[in-house]
Amino acid sequence: MEWGMTDATTRPPDFPILCRVTPWYFKRMAMLAGMLAAFGLYFLYDGKFGYPAANRIADKQVWFEEVVLRTFDEAKAAGKVDVWVENARQQGWPTGRDGEPPRWVSHAAQNGWPEKPHRYTQKEIDEQFWWGGGTLLAALFVGLTILRNRHKVLRGEADHFISPEGVVVRHADVFRVDKRLWDNKGLAYVWHRPEGGSEQKVVVDDLKFDGAVQVLAQVAANMKGELIEKVHTPGSAPEPAEEPPPEA
Template identity: 30%
Template sequence: MSDRVVCKPTPWFFLRAAAMIVMFGVFAVLFYKDGKSGYREANLSYFLSESFKKAAEEFTAKGASMSPEEWAAYASTQEVAVPENPELLPVGTEFPIMWPEMLHDHAAMAEKGVSNPKSYFDAYRQESGLAKSPPEQSYTQQKINEQWYVFWICLGLLAVAIFFLLRTLTRKMVVEGDTFQPAGGKAVPIKDLVRLDLRKWSSKGLAMAWANDGSGGERKIRIDGLTYGGFKAEDGEPAEKLMQALKSRFSGEIIEYETDEDESEEALPADASEARD
């Protein structure tokens, strides 16, 4: 066994960290876009679509009896009903918003606008370049504010994920001679270790150790084999190699789950155990 065993961050950790960074980054961008402009653009689309429904009702009620010129004159004076708060619509929206010119066309209204105002609006949306389809209900200021709240949360989580990635990049676990260097902590003489808990080592790659802190207390040390070293056979199981090196130099208490063999041996009478030996 080599005198020096080093466990650096594993590809598994980098993959998990990258996935979290991408996830929080994508969410932050999406919520930022919705908070800044997306919900406002959707609101504009909603109120414009409502004007197509209103125009269909108006045309059914009186437009059909009007001449094309009369209907065009009437429609050109109609405004899109919008909320009083201009911040619910995209920045730069000019008020008042008049009915789109498609609604001024008497023949088109009679043929398409009345029978299917939604489809007629979809044609207008494609022609005018409206990016957002209309929602079921318009978004309130509270809903827009919520997008900003979640954006800041995602941005904070993104910063945390990047922090842990950068911090882990600089860490490693090392057993060298009679010294153990835990990840992110100062080196400790292995003779100062008093207890080693291996109950989660085989299932989760996680162990805990306690060392004398020099002032009558104990220092708790985390040994994370999944993050540092790993257990891939093709890599030589670095984390397991480190643990074996640590155990070979350790003389304190080891806490492990009892195996079935250990339990069956304890259940045997003393003379039966001796006879088996």
């Protein structure tokens, strides 16, 4: 994103400059909302169905060990394994083979269950609903943000610009523009003193508002103040510290 190197910044612009929200911004925010909604539904599914189903399998393992294996051991001690096997078959229990006790590993594999089922606590189940609700609320917030930005416009005029929030920034009131993040993130910070009052900062976002580069170029052409462009990198000499602005 070159500063002052495009036709858009070298030709006199037509006023007003209307910078509307870019499709890229809406696409990115829609993807974020969709991702949050998907995670939220996944959390709710686990809390409602996934974790309880896992606990039912853990209950099956307890039943297998405390009922099936225990009664088998009792029958074996009494020399009645054949009777136990017949009764087990009638009840649909696993029976083992050749007089050997049934094995949980085999029984779990036949039913598509994990060999070592995990049991979730009620706290863990409740947390899924909290996470699901919170994530869905975040998705709703992003969706509302998309709706709020549908009609936002960054408007540039010959001697001032109006931010998407409605802040009027007169070029004559601007005393500093920081565009060190412009090349990488499309962000610039414009400091101004409305009518000589206290300083305020306005963000100009070229990734979000199409054509914001023209607005910023107009500011730079008309302002009488400091333009910060360099980014300090390791190994290079640091920039001198900024002096505080004079009292209004």
